Amino acid sequence: xxxxxxxxxxxxxxxxxxxxxxxxxxxxxxxxxxxxxxxxxxxxxxxxxxxxxxxxxxxxxxxxxxxxxxxxxxxxxxxxxxxxxxxxxxxxxxxxxxxxxxxxxxxxxxxxxxxxxxxxxxxxxxxxxxxxxxxxxxxxxxxxxxxxxxxxxxxxxxxxxxxxxxxxxxxxxxxxxxxxxxxxxxxxxxxxxxxxxxxxxxxxxxxxxxxxxxxxxxxxxxxxxxxxxxxxxxxxxxxxxxxxxxxxxxxxxxxxxxxxxxxxxxxxxxxxxxxxxxxxxxxxxxxxxxxxxxxxxxxxxxxxxxxxxxxxxxxxxxxxxxxxxxxxxxxxxxxxxxxxxxxxxxxxxxxxxxxxxxxxxxxxxxxxxxxxxxxxxxxxxxxxxxxxxxxxxxxxxxxxxxxxxxxxxxxxxxxxxxxxxxxxxxxxxxxxxxxxxxxxxxxxxxxxxxxxxxxxxxxxxxxxxxxxxxxxxxxxxxxxxxxxxxxxxxxxxxxxxxxxxxxxxxxxxxxxxxxxxxxxxxxxxxxxxxxxxxxxxxxxxxxxxxxxxxxxxxxxxxxxxxxxxxxxxxxxxxxxxxxxxxxxxxxxxxxxxxxxxxxxxxxxxx
Ligand code: ARG
Numbered sequence: 001x002x003x004x005x006x007x008x009x010x011x012x013x014x015x016x017x018x019x020x021x022x023x024x025x026x027x028x029x030x031x032x033x034x035x036x037x038x039x040x041x042x043x044x045x046x047x048x049x050x051x052x053x054x055x056x057x058x059x060x061x062x063x064x065x066x067x068x069x070x071x072x073x074x075x076x077x078x079x080x081x082x083x084x085x086x087x088x089x090x091x092x093x094x095x096x097x098x099x100x101x102x103x104x105x106x107x108x109x110x111x112x113x114x115x116x117x118x119x120x121x122x123x124x125x126x127x128x129x130x131x132x133x134x135x136x137x138x139x140x141x142x143x144x145x146x147x148x149x150x151x152x153x154x155x156x157x158x159x160x161x162x163x164x165x166x167x168x169x170x171x172x173x174x175x176x177x178x179x180x181x182x183x184x185x186x187x188x189x190x191x192x193x194x195x196x197x198x199x200x201x202x203x204x205x206x207x208x209x210x211x212x213x214x215x216x217x218x219x220x221x222x223x224x225x226x227x228x229x230x231x232x233x234x235x236x237x238x239x240x241x242x243x244x245x246x247x248x249x250x251x252x253x254x255x256x257x258x259x260x261x262x263x264x265x266x267x268x269x270x271x272x273x274x275x276x277x278x279x280x281x282x283x284x285x286x287x288x289x290x291x292x293x294x295x296x297x298x299x300x301x302x303x304x305x306x307x308x309x310x311x312x313x314x315x316x317x318x319x320x321x322x323x324x325x326x327x328x329x330x331x332x333x334x335x336x337x338x339x340x341x342x343x344x345x346x347x348x349x350x351x352x353x354x355x356x357x358x359x360x361x362x363x364x365x366x367x368x369x370x371x372x373x374x375x376x377x378x379x380x381x382x383x384x385x386x387x388x389x390x391x392x393x394x395x396x397x398x399x400x401x402x403x404x405x406x407x408x409x410x411x412x413x414x415x416x417x418x419x420x421x422x423x424x425x426x427x428x429x430x431x432x433x434x435x436x437x438x439x440x441x442x443x444x445x446x447x448x449x450x451x452x453x454x455x456x457x458x459x460x461x462x463x464x465x466x467x468x469x470x471x472x473x474x475x476x477x478x479x480x481x482x483x484x485x486x487x488x489x490x491x492x493x494x495x496x497x498x499x500x501x502x503x504x505x506x507x508x509x510x511x512x513x514x515x516x517x518x519x520x521x522x523x524x525x526x527x528x529x530x531x532x533x534x535x536x537x538x539x540x541x542x543x544x545x546x547x548x549x550x551x552x553x554x555x556x557x558x559x560x561x562x563x564x565x566x567x568x569x570x571x572x573x574x575x576x577x578x579x580x581x582x583x584x585x586x587x588x589x590x591x592x593x594x595x596x597x598x599x600x601x602x603x604x605x606x
Pocket of ligand 1: 130133134135170171172345348363365
């Protein structure tokens with residue numbers, strides 16, 4: 001974890017090589033797990049191999065030469081502060097830290113950095129994470145929650161790792177689904193409107209299901225029913241035409257009903273502590289996307305087959321000279337001149353690149369849109385955007401309840417609000433039973449932290465590509481890989497500190513001199529804490545919140561074992577007690593930092 005000691009050693013190696021005319025290959029360091037001491041290790045195989053290839057070899061085989069270099073470096077090393085000893089073994093240089101000094105540095109570093117412990121240096125790159133992009137005129141379901149929690153966690157990770165991060169939403173606010181709801185509302189419910197943000201959002205979904213039932217062709221229709229259905233459909237198409245033409249009344253109705261969905265969405269984002277920086281709407285990129293089609297035709301990327309009664313298309317595979325089908329052919333403009341979802345994504349990407357100057361562009365979207373994004377990114381590349389190489393679709397699988405699949409058309413949808421309310425209700429019931437010491441006024445807020453934490457963790461701890469069958473009891477359990485299990489580690493650490501009365505005044509404690517024989521559990525806890533910065537880096541670079549979810553569980557698990565096995569307040573030796581208290585405080589801080597990156601609250605009591 002401590003790059004400065006590593007750097008000092010690296011500088012010494014470099015100086016030695018420069019003085020002896022040795023072309024040193026870049027050094028790779030890896031941690032040596034605790035075996036009485038912690039350490040780091042690097043090898044000289046690459047340097048020896050490079051020498052041999054360059055004909056500068058001393059005639060020795062590469063492994064032997066690597067060992068010779070390691071030994072020479074070791075001899076030159078001298079004493080370095082914090083280092084106990086150095087070994088040259090089989091071409092490797094192993095550098096060992098003084099245990100008590102290392103332990104103390106880990107703990108002191110965490111406590112000095114606090115909430116910033118693990119923060120990466122500025123990367124000088126701007127990332128836009130686009131997530132939570134439901135279609136409007138519809139209610140917020142559990143699938144929308146999956147993109148929201150994945151995207152928010154990823155945004156927190158990239159930001160903390162040192163990327164300048166912009167959070168963006170992109171609601172789908174146009175198209176036949178939207179018009180269908182507006183038509184049915186206008187025809188059957190005009191002027192009505194349930195009170196309550198969520199009631200209104202959910203009502204739109206009900207109208208949508210009713211409308212699709214009315215407009216759907218049935219096998220055993222009577223001629224009257226057929227006529228009725230066709231008349232409805234004609235009305236709907238007329239409304240679509242008017243919307244397209246910018247008819248004032250239809251547009252006003254559209255904005256009003258759209259706002260109902262957006263209000264519900266904002267309320268949920270607020271509950272989830274998500275603060276979007278930018279709101280893009282599909283309707284806003286519709287017009288600009290038409291201009292793009294012309295540009296792509298003029299540049300010879302798209303083919304205009306409208307004169308033959310066709311559409312405007314991009315024959316991606318053909319243009320790339322691919323024999324096998326991969327990106328296929330994409331349609332950009334229908335023969336009637338209307339744009340497609342893909343066309344609008346091209347326009348949106350241009351806005352992201354040109355107006356927001358993003359270097360990396362991440363889309364957290366359902367896995368079923370994979371081909372769509374492959375096509376979009378490929379066309380952006382053909383169009384000449386170098387950023388296309390750093391566009392990334394983070395896909396996610398289905399989420400269902402044991403009861404079965406969802407269908408918006410049939411109104412069978414698992415609403416996020418219902419699941420969240422149920423989770424919080426269940427936590428509250430248990431809390432009221434057994435947490436006598438939590439004042440009733442605080443219980444509700446804590447139950448929300450636990451219930452929502454359980455939901456978040458149950459999603460983030462699963463590979464994004466996997467489908468999830470959500471099991472409420474499992475998610476809420478205090479044992480196993482769950483949010484509450486990790487939160488409980490934070491609670492336990494807090495309670496030790498509270499009892500010691502040093503909470504908030506860590507600085508009053510003397511520095512942690514770990515100059516006693518550390519137990520196995522202390523060693524493991526220190527080691528686990530020291531891995532946090534690398535876990536942040538990995539999760540952010542690989543765009544995988546799951547890496548952080550796994551890390552948080554391992555840390556909590558290590559802490560729980562420590563908690564059961566190692567006395568802290570009951571330690572007789574005062575200096576050891578101080579050191580352990582500081583270790584508990586460092587663990588608590590690291591648990592809080594990991595939970596924050598998962599958008600999970602860290603309660604002090606539960
Ligand atoms: N609104 C779309 C849907 O519900 C998701 C939008 C994803 N983002 C994008 N840039 N295409 O399927």
